[in-house]
Amino acid sequence: MQNVAQPYRSVLYIPGSKPRALEKAQSLPVDAIIFDLEDAVSPDEKATARALLAETLRATDYGPRKRIVRVNGGDTEWGAADLETFIDVAPDAILLPKVEDTAVIADLAARLKGETTIWAMMETPRGILNAAALAAAPKMEGFVMGTNDLAKDLGSRGRRAMLTSLQLSLLAARAEGLICVDGVYNAFKDEDGLRMECEEGRDMGFDGKTLIHPAQVAVANAVFGPSEEELDLARRQIAAYEQAKADGQGVAVVDGKIVENLHVETATRLLAKADAIKLLEGA
Structure with a gap:
């Protein structure tokens, strides 16, 4: 099940080949980092980036930030060595690109060490159509929407054309209690x-946004974090429902709206998320 103790409002891609970026990431107010060995690294830098990232993750404390390594695909000349290296390094998670069937997940799950989990890039038509099976595969913890690659394969333009793919992936993730983060917004300035797309993703139900630049972090954290108004309402809903139960009633009323047990569950999760964010920011 999804771990409420770990927020995923902001999930920042960091090139595994850039020492300065790897160093800077230690101080960025992000919830998770995707250390990228795939798209962000040129072919002639792949081997060097792999060695640099492995050494960095072994020696560097990234605090409470989730450490996710995106490896190259198994159909490339670098994929096997990436997996061999980072199975040994044992980051928090290994992110597989262009996942389309469960076989590659099962193979990796059998080889993982410690608490390392598997995340999948949802970025091909076949992967989207197989989302339910992928979400139920062993050691799966999260989906990352790869909207750029998906748009390329679909031949589509605009966010609206991807709504079905986004919703299918989110449904599959939620059915299995997985984390699901929205795709990137390319115009980082x-x-x-960015705020509009974050708000849309939040309202759809995504846990957060993948980001391509540190300048995007503040907006994602603000949009995907609970507002003071939301927290106030959550507290009042819980209090009103508890009072209703004490009075022998099954429902309460807050601000003219019915409050049932399902609303209290949502309110409780929201407060837990806020507490987790405070702990992360304090750390």
Whole structure:
């Protein structure tokens, strides 16, 4: 099941080949880092990046930030060595690109050490159509929407064309209690556009947003974190429902709206998320 003790509001891609970026990531207010060996690293840097990232993760404390390594695909000349290296390093999770069937997940799950889990990039039509099976595979913990690759394969333009793919992946993830984070927003200097897309992803139900630049972190953290108004309402809903139960009633009313047990469960999760964010930011 999803771990409420770990927020995923902001999930930042960091190139595994850039020492300065790897160092800077230690101080960024992100919830999770995807250390990327795939798209962000050129072919002639792949082997060097692998060695650099392995050494960095063994020696560097990234605090409470989730450490996710995106390896190259198994159909590439670098994929096998990436897996062999990072199975040994044992980061928090290994992120597999362009996942389409459960066989590759089962194979990796059988080889993992310690508490390392598996995440899957949902970025191909076949992967989206197989989302339910992928979510139920062993050691699976999260989905990452790869909207750029998906748009390329679909031949589509615009966010609207991907709503079905986003929703199918989210449904599959939630059915199995997985984390699910939205795709990137490419125009990293467009703060208004980023905020709008974050709000849309939040309202759809995503846990957070994958990001391509540190300048995007503040917006993602703000949008995917609970507001003071939401927290106040959650506290009042819980209090009103507890009072209703004490009075022998099955429902309560807050701000003119019915509050049932399902609303209390949502309110409780929201407060737990806020507490987790405070702990992470304090750390």
